[in-house]
Amino acid sequence: MDFISNLPEPILHHIMSMLPDKDAAGTCVLSKSWYLTHSTFPILVFNESRFVKFNDKYNKNNFTTKRKQFYHYVDNTLLQFHIEDLSIQQLKLWLNLNDWIIKSRILPHIDFWIELARQGNVQVLDLTLHGIDNLQLNCIRYCIPSIVAQAKFLVKLSLDGCISLGEKFLSHPIEFSSLKVLNLAHVYFEDKRVFHNLLTSCRCIENINLSSCFGIDSVYIQGLSKLKEVKISGVITEIEIDALSLQSFQFSRGRADISNTIKIDKCTNLKELSLICFNITHQWVLQHYHLFTSIQTLELQYCCMPQRMNFYFPKLKVIKLQNCVRLGNAYIDAARLYQCSFIYCIVSNMLPIVSFVNCSTQLEISVKLSIQGDHFTFDYCKLKKFFLALQCRNISANISLWNIQKDENLLHNSSNHPPLLKHLHLDFLLENEVSFSHVTSLLWSCHPSIITCRLSNRKLIKVLCETLMNGKECFCSSRDIKCWWHDLKDVKITCPSLFDGNEICFDCKTLLEALPPFIRGDATFTFE
């Protein structure tokens, strides 16, 4: 009995829409009824690299034949839909444009395909033209035909690659009244008014994603009452958005030598804010301070920030700080915060001292530090201050060290405070830099209850084990302090290849002896 074939066609199409393009196309070989079902499947995906493989270009004949086969296949499929007057829900064209000759041959084809799709009332149009030079301003580009502007049923338009939008879009009326999603990447605008003309015609637009486009340097958005999400990256110097409905805004600066202004102070319902490489000034913070009452997710990467910051985020849930410079001290009042992450690739003096006021016991902080010594001696006191200021029970840290200075005077006494971290994953990228004094200083500044490290980090394991077994010169006899190695509870090895992922308990002595070379897995040292 056939368990699937005589399901109603819309359901079969729905199932096919959830398959990768290969599997969806493959169904047409199953039986005659599946062939028919497939022939009306309204999601058309044409991916040239499925036909023409990278290696084919070394064999010119083969290459040309395969290309022709591909064009022929697209032509035939689209014509079939046109002749039978079938609607086309989605047309996705992913093409490679690598040289002049190919470009001049393929461009007229694309016009034809797009026109057929438009007549089939296409709702989703996704055109990606990969070229090796599509990051260059002056690469050969495909000019979107003005007929596209009359695709009334278009809901989503994605253009990526060697594509330009010409001046004809200034004189032609654009009828994108149903358009909700607009993704433009690497697209060249012949005139900056084209972009604004385009935007003002999209009355229903919800998502705008503008990535590394050429020919526009400013974005002004106003009067789009359904706008929810805006993502902008690239060389855009001025952004101004006035949309009460906006929920998510992301900006990423394309070039370090260009300064930008962002004005989003009227978007008072903003929930997600992500700024990458943006210069956050005091003035900007003051101008946008009222937005912080609605923000739930905040992400700041490579931003230049004021020295001191004092934030009140009543609704903030997630915050991510990555390599932001100049920030010295920050006080964050966020009672609902439950997830916080710091990612810093640093010399120690860049690490900000962040304190959370009113934070909940649910708060989990993850810290990823990549410490590079270079010309500086790493400041373990600063690291300790950083962890002390966080005052959180749920900190897990991943610290990797590289190129650190050999300084045997680093030893710090371990004071007898409760662990600052729940979990520390330690990684010395250069084996020969592992030393007792560095490990001791590091553990003094972090004081974790669990240390893990890669089993391949043999020297680190050796230093840990030897210290744990023999102890060293002790500091804890006289004063109210305690050395880190007194508290060891047990040592475990997790190693998928050797022990089937089972955890095996070792004591230090057997661990040192049993450790085979070149082995994947972690060693875990648990302290009381």
Place this chain on the structure above:
Amino acid sequence: MAEKASESSNSISLNTVDGKIFKVSPTIANQMQTIQSLIKAYDSSRVISLPHVNAFHLSKIIEYLEGKSATTVSAVKEFEAQFMKDLSLKQLKGLLIAVGYLKVNELLELMPKTVAKLIENKSVEFLRKFFGIVNDFTPSEEAKIREEIAWAFDGVDED
């Protein structure tokens, strides 16, 4: 208590094709779009008959709508996985038709996704055997179609 009583007095009666009557709360009924529009069209006291749905399928749909109101995301996922696992292929097909007719949006997402997972990255031979699809092509017809879409058969698992 009072709230419960008013809910039961509001409950909607559904009559399946095999003559079984189900009483469901308005919140459950409204998640089936077809029924939602029928409630609007008739007055709510009437029994709504569903000529295309049998008792087993309706009970499964109700089971799903009641079960997926679990509190956490992971609990819902677990419930959905178990719900789909308990269905035989034959039941899956019948239920899909019922779900399509009643327009239960969440199941209309979940069930095709499950079927798609069964199809993904499988060979033609495997799919025919698995779903009991009879190949009514002649060998030469099949060879021709395979050639037309040769690109789709790059690197598919053989089992």
